[in-house]
Amino acid sequence: MPKIGLIGFGKAGKAVANVILQHPDFTLDFVVRKGLKQEYYSVRDFIGVETDDPALIYSIEHIDIETFLDDHPVDFIIDFSSQESIFYYGESAARRHIKLISAISHYDEKTIEFLKHLSQKTVMFWSPNITLGVNFLILAGRILKKIAPWADVEIVEEHFKLKKGVSGTALKIAEILHLEDEQINSIRVGGIVGRHEVIFGFPYQTVRLIHESVSREAFGNGVLFVASHLTDKETGYYSFEDLLGPYFQEKENDGLC
The missing domain is CATH 3.30.360.10 (Dihydrodipicolinate Reductase; domain 2)
Structure with missing residues (x-):
């Protein structure tokens, strides 16, 4: 079962965590947030979901990201935090071939170039809107x-x-x-x-x-749709167009677009 690490625990992050915790095909292994609020607290207890997912909350102020990712190996890291966060965890995650899914609404050109740099080492997906x-x-x-x-x-x-x-x-x-x-x-x-x-x-x-x-949980549905479609993808830079495009292509047998 693919393991997910979540970066960011604001309104959107909490909604996404709620969806992941209730999905039978994915496990939420950890949440990393900037502040100290709810540090070491269980996400499942915070949200009130019955699950076996470990899902503890950690603060970046008290962890070394290299050691942390060695101690908490995951298949995906999903980012719902800030524009700057990718520079904090990106290189460390890419070296470990952890697939990266960013739902940050806006990046400047410098950061987009960094995303493309990371995509040379791992699967890098970015969408300004993950729904x-x-x-x-x-x-x-x-x-x-x-x-x-x-x-x-x-x-x-x-x-x-x-x-x-x-x-x-x-x-x-x-x-x-x-x-x-x-x-x-x-x-x-x-x-x-x-x-x-x-x-x-x-x-x-x-x-x-x-x-x-109608609810921020829509972001969680989008994240898991993306993760399920990236599972077998090779190293590279991906967008929603790469995932949805094949559905719009003409089918040889049914004649539909």
């Missing part, structure tokens, strides 16, 4: 943009009131669809987990592609 649904939306949007490159396109992204900056997912959608940042419209109200809409405006009709996360 399966939003990545299906992106692929569907690409297909529609190819069919009708002349259509008017706008992106609307909605998140909780305190979220700062433009959604990393919206920026990624804009990049893939060759849109300008000015075509992204941001709304910050209440406690919206995350909603992305791509609007295609045609003469006499409108097409709307919408994805909404």
Whole structure:
């Protein structure tokens, strides 16, 4: 059974841990977080899930990552922490051929180059939004943009009131669809987990592609979908397009796309 180590234990990290603990085909071996809060506490007790997973919480302030990964061998490390964390554990994990899954919403160019460097030693996967649904939306949007490159396109992204900056997912959608940042419209109200809409405006009709996360547990479902598809992958740099693309390819026998 594949073992998972989780980096980060904020709102998203807790939701992801909850999903992993309840999945019969994966084991949550540990959680590493920045602060000292809940250090050495059991994740299963914290969340209230019946499981045999060890899943203890550790603080980076009290561990040496080299020794820690030797003492806690895992198959995957999943990152829901911060942009800087990959520099803390990345090299150590890659040398041990631990597969890396990053769900950080935004990386600068320097960090992306570092991810590609790590991909020379292990499987490195990054998606600004780890939910399966939003990545299906992106692929569907690409297909529609190819069919009708002349259509008017706008992106609307909605998140909780305190979220700062433009959604990393919206920026990624804009990049893939060759849109300008000015075509992204941001709304910050209440406690919206995350909603992305791509609007295609045609003469006499409108097409709307919408994805909404109703719970952060959706990130956990996405993580395990990715992990299950990376199990047999060779060393390299992967995105959701690499995993979903084959599903869109024409089947020789059934004629479906």
